[in-house]
Amino acid sequence: QSALTQPASVSGSPGQSITISCTGTSSDIGSYNLVSWYQQYPGKAPKLMIYVASKRPSGVSNRFSGSKSGNTASLTISGLQAEDEAEYYCCSYAGSSTLVFGGGTKLTVL
Amino acid sequence: QVQLEQSGAEVKKPGASVKVSCKASGYSFTSNDLNWVRQATGQGLEWMGWINPNSGNTGYAQKFQGRVTMTRDTSISTAYMELSSLTSEDTAVYYCAKGGGDDGQLDYWGQGTLVTVSS
Numbered sequence: 001q002s003a004l005t006q007p008a009s010v011s012g013s014p015g016q017s018i019t020i021s022c023t024g025t026s027s028d029i030g031s032y033n034l035v036s037w038y039q040q041y042p043g044k045a046p047k048l049m050i051y052v053a054s055k056r057p058s059g060v061s062n063r064f065s066g067s068k069s070g071n072t073a074s075l076t077i078s079g080l081q082a083e084d085e086a087e088y089y090c091c092s093y094a095g096s097s098t099l100v101f102g103g104g105t106k107l108t109v110l
Numbered sequence: 111q112v113q114l115e116q117s118g119a120e121v122k123k124p125g126a127s128v129k130v131s132c133k134a135s136g137y138s139f140t141s142n143d144l145n146w147v148r149q150a151t152g153q154g155l156e157w158m159g160w161i162n163p164n165s166g167n168t169g170y171a172q173k174f175q176g177r178v179t180m181t182r183d184t185s186i187s188t189a190y191m192e193l194s195s196l197t198s199e200d201t202a203v204y205y206c207a208k209g210g211g212d213d214g215q216l217d218y219w220g221q222g223t224l225v226t227v228s229s
Contacts, residue, residue, distance in 0.1 A: 001172065003154070034214035045205055045222055046155065051215035089155050093214040097160065097169040104154040
């Protein structure tokens with residue numbers, strides 16, 4: 001299984017919106033709606049932000065939203081805040097009871 | 111509240127094995143899969159595999175097959191991940207993470223266990 005492809009970094013100013021893409025193949029993202037997104041601060045464990053491509057767990061801000069089209073999933077953060085600065089990872093079910101992660105995207109809030 | 115408490119940091123020599131534990135509390139241990147994910151310093155997340163605590167069934171990423179063993183002890187709500195034939199490339203933080211159901215998400219994570227492989 002090859003890792004999903006994410007941009008290494010994105011940036012935005014407070015109040016703006018940003019989108020992080022996550023590109024897979026027809027064997028993972030393209031075949032299943034089972035895409036999740038995780039936020040990770042340095043030295044901390046990841047935190048689930050989006051699952052099943054667009055659902056938010058209880059307690060996650062509605063500024064975070066997810067979508068999927070074809071082999072690509074996206075995470076959008078609106079109304080950027082300083083606290084959103086973190087690393088973001090996508091993850092997809094890849095069949096045969098396996099998961100695959102993206103390489104991660106560092107979000108910088110300018 | 112759901113908690114996953116992992117064992118402490120380990121230092122191992124090349125060729126050795128390491129066994130990391132993950133004690134679950136705050137939910138029914140046998141109701142959800144337990145996954146293991148690792149992260150080398152400055153690198154991304156890498157999924158290693160899962161165990162169904164109820165049945166003991168496991169599934170491993172192809173990269174680790176033959177070298178990883180995931181087990182559980184339901185009497186103490188604890189899962190284990192053992193990795194053998196360690197090399198310096200196995201130096202990483204190892205996380206256990208609770209599966210959220212049939213949707214593939216990992217909804218709660220342990221604090222991580224640093225495994226350092228060094229001669």
